Amino acid sequence: MMRLRALAAAAATALAAAVLTACAGLPTSGPVNAGVVISDDGASGDVVFIPKGPVDDATPQQVVEGFIAAGSGPGPGANWATAREFLAPEFRDQWKPSGVTVYSPGQRRIEEISESQFQLTVTPIATVDAAGELLTADSSEIPLDFTLAQQDDGQWRITQAPNGIVLDETRFKTVFKMYSLMYFDSTWTYLVPDDRWFPRVNAATSIAQALVNGSPSPWLEGAVSTAFTDDARLALAAVPVDADNVARVSLEEGARGLDQTVLNRMQTQLTRSLATAGIQGVDMVVDAQTLPAETVPWRPTTVDSRPxxxxxxxxxxxxxxxxxxxxxxxxxxxxxxxxxxxxxxxxxxxxxxxxxxxxxxxxxxxxxxxxxxxxxxxxxxxxxxxxxxxxxxxxxxxxxxxxxxxxxxxxxxxxxxxxxxxxxxxxxxxxxxxxxxxxxxxxxxxxxxxxxxxxxxxxxxxxxxxxxxxxxxxxxxxxxxxxxxxxxxxxxxxxxxxxxxxxxxxxxxxxxxxxxxxxxxxxxxxxxxxxxxxxxxxxxxxxxxxxxxxxxxxxxxxxxxxxxxxx
Structure with missing residues (x-):
């Protein structure tokens, strides 16, 4: 599988230039610039796209194209703030960026139905749901409809659009990365990966939210175990990462009363899950007090190197x-x-x-x-x-x-x-x-x-x-x-x-x-x-x-x- 590794700061400028070159052919309402964003969650050096917002007096098609292109820029809070600028004010909070449609580069077309209606047609190779699970697609074309209206200031904005974002495979692998949520088997002996795709920015937060507050992928339900219960959900949504690359995970008050074995298993799941984002340590805290916990041993699935x-x-x-x-x-x-x-x-x-x-x-x-x-x-x-x-x-x-x-x-x-x-x-x-x-x-x-x-x-x-x-x-x-x-x-x-x-x-x-x-x-x-x-x-x-x-x-x-x- 193709992945971008975290890059040293010295190489970031050169790679950003390469990304800019690769983006030159994308039709948008303005150039899509790329920059290096140093996140607060251990993903330092990841190259991210920073798309521009709508330009004045953009045509309806340019607005739609710009909105689609803005899907490559989740922004510091992974809220797709730039993409929302292309939406009418009353629609900005209604649109949900969760979920991705991934298509092969070049395999899309946009048609004007009327001055205020456009249809984007893509042939997806995969989709990513709101929980980050990637599902392969059956290669059938799907239409995505967009409706626009001219605002009081004369600018065109989108009033209706499908939830989620649309990215070609190359850009998808740059904006998103696969991380593994770690669960246990039923005997608490093995660690089992449940792979998810999240934006590279704020990866620690996305991983912790999915592991602590979420559940295994539907196909794994009943097959794996987790130490996290309703007594140990996140107290704060954000998971900051300090200068030593240690994540701070704030849990609800009920976590204090959990058995030491449970806490150790929680620590293990968090540590191994966040390690896939380059995080080197985890502190579980309740009301700013660190919970005493350590990782437990687990059985690896390695084999003898000889046939x-x-x-x-x-x-x-x-x-x-x-x-x-x-x-x-x-x-x-x-x-x-x-x-x-x-x-x-x-x-x-x-x-x-x-x-x-x-x-x-x-x-x-x-x-x-x-x-x-x-x-x-x-x-x-x-x-x-x-x-x-x-x-x-x-x-x-x-x-x-x-x-x-x-x-x-x-x-x-x-x-x-x-x-x-x-x-x-x-x-x-x-x-x-x-x-x-x-x-x-x-x-x-x-x-x-x-x-x-x-x-x-x-x-x-x-x-x-x-x-x-x-x-x-x-x-x-x-x-x-x-x-x-x-x-x-x-x-x-x-x-x-x-x-x-x-x-x-x-x-x-x-x-x-x-x-x-x-x-x-x-x-x-x-x-x-x-x-x-x-x-x-x-x-x-x-x-x-x-x-x-x-x-x-x-x-x-x-x-x-x-x-x-x-x-």
Whole structure:
């Protein structure tokens, strides 16, 4: 995903000049100037647009164009004060700037319906709602209507306009930035990102308001937990950041009476969420008194940097340049011996490396343990590769029956998962996130393939019971073959045929990117810090290195998925 990093003050002038050059072609009622605004919330150095207000005697179309262009300048309070100058006085407080329509640069047109009516037509690639959640669009044109009236002073002003702002993708990524609200899983063990897009100015305030006073994105409801309750809402809306880059979050009086564990979890959520905006510390205060709190430890979802593979005579972590030709493979105690007794085509190993979910050559789903216990869980026809979650449940589903998702406990007990992939007619792959809160799938929902993700709902014993409403991340152009979680918030889909392979990566809550992969690639695995690994049908193993692919090994029969690392 494209992001602008915070820039050193010495480089700010040069970058501002570059932004000015990029803006020259935008039709407005006046030039759109860019400057460097040093915010009070740790976002120092971000380049922001400073559009001009309406010029005297501007035509109605110039007023509309100027208003649209002013969407690039939220202003110090992120209230779009300049944009409001194009509105009639009685309409200024009615118009709400929350929400963004994002379109590809150049893909818009404006038409004059009458002297006082204009219609802007855009083909959105995404929308951002009032809570900052980005949703992909279906590429259909949408009309946006504007009505104007001549004021007593003879100047034209807008009297009716849709709420929200309209930005092309390039400018959107300059005005807004993606930040992660951090929630916990149901066991308070893992931190789970909920990505939102907020204006770069006053980012600390936007993040704190969304985390403390808001709620998780709808698709995550019930799948994640938060320490913030009605007793601990914001007492002051603004979150100032001092010279040491420490944010001061003022909470209501009820926060004083909260348990120390709750306060520590609140501190952790705030600290990790605000860290995505470059904030280095957080003070939670009530009536100017700092609450005693510290961050709690959480379990990371990192994996071993070495690929986990199966060859003809070994299973374990590979090192060297040709693991399949005798280069060292480090076995996993107990589990490797058990795996060599199974004719596996797909393998996913739990974080503790004690259990693996396996699809064998006959198409059945098995659970293989380090104690040599092997249990056949699912014999349905056409099963996709299984996935194992942190609680030991193995997830399985037939390709032709996407709604028939079963989860099997460590004892082999089967549970049907309610609400699984509604509307899908085929499923190519599904993978549970390493924190166990989400599940991703590549499905066919009619004539197209798509990448979906959903929250996992669990009972008091952490057994999965249902999926939340799925979030559609992307429509896929090619024929997908495999799916993997690269980190806590990024997915990879391999689209492959005999001629070429495409690796599509998608950060949840952001935009996807496609890159060329090795010819014949069939499976993908990845994680932090290992990066992306791909296995081709001929047993060759590759690692992504920037825009290139480095050959790692030959003779690889299975590229296994790691669900984390032991504590």
């Amino acid at each position: 986990l593979v199966r060859t003809a005579d070994a299973f374990g972590f590979a090192s060297g340049s040709s693991a399949g030709s005798g280069t060292s493979i480090e076995p996993i105690a107990g589990l490797s011996e058990a795996m060599l007794t199974v004719d596996a085509t797909d393998i996913e190993v739990n974080a503790d490396r004690t259990t693996a979910a396996v699809r064998d050559a006959a198409g059945a789903v098995l659970m293989v343990g380090a104690d040599d216990a092997i249990a056949t869980l699912d014999r349905r026809t056409g099963l996709v590769a299984p996935s194992i979650d942190p609680f030991g449940f193995v997830w399985s589903v037939p390709a032709a029956s996407p709604t028939a998702v079963f989860a099997y406990s460590e004892t082999g007990a089967q549970s049907a998962i309610a609400g699984a992939w509604p509307g899908a007619v085929q499923i190519v792959a599904q993978r549970v996130s390493r924190d166990g809160t989400r599940i991703a799938a590549v499905v066919r929902d009619g004539s197209r393939y798509a990448l979906w993700v959903a929250g996992i709902l669990r009972d008091r014993d952490h057994a999965p019971t249902a999926l939340g409403a799925p979030k559609v991340l992307a429509t896929l152009a090619g024929a997908p073959t495999a799916l993997a979680w690269l980190d806590a918030g990024t997915l990879a889909v391999l689209e492959s045929d005999d001629a070429e392979a495409v690796l599509y990566t998608h950060e949840i809550g952001a935009f996807g990117e496609a890159s060329r992969g090795p010819a014949g690639a069939t499976t993908v695995a990845g994680g932090l810090p290992s990066g992306v690994r791909v296995r081709a049908a001929d047993g060759e193993l590759y690692a992504q290195r920037g825009a290139n692919w480095q050959h790692l090994a030959s003779g690889i029969e299975v590229l296994a998925v790691q669900q984390g690392s032991p504590r």
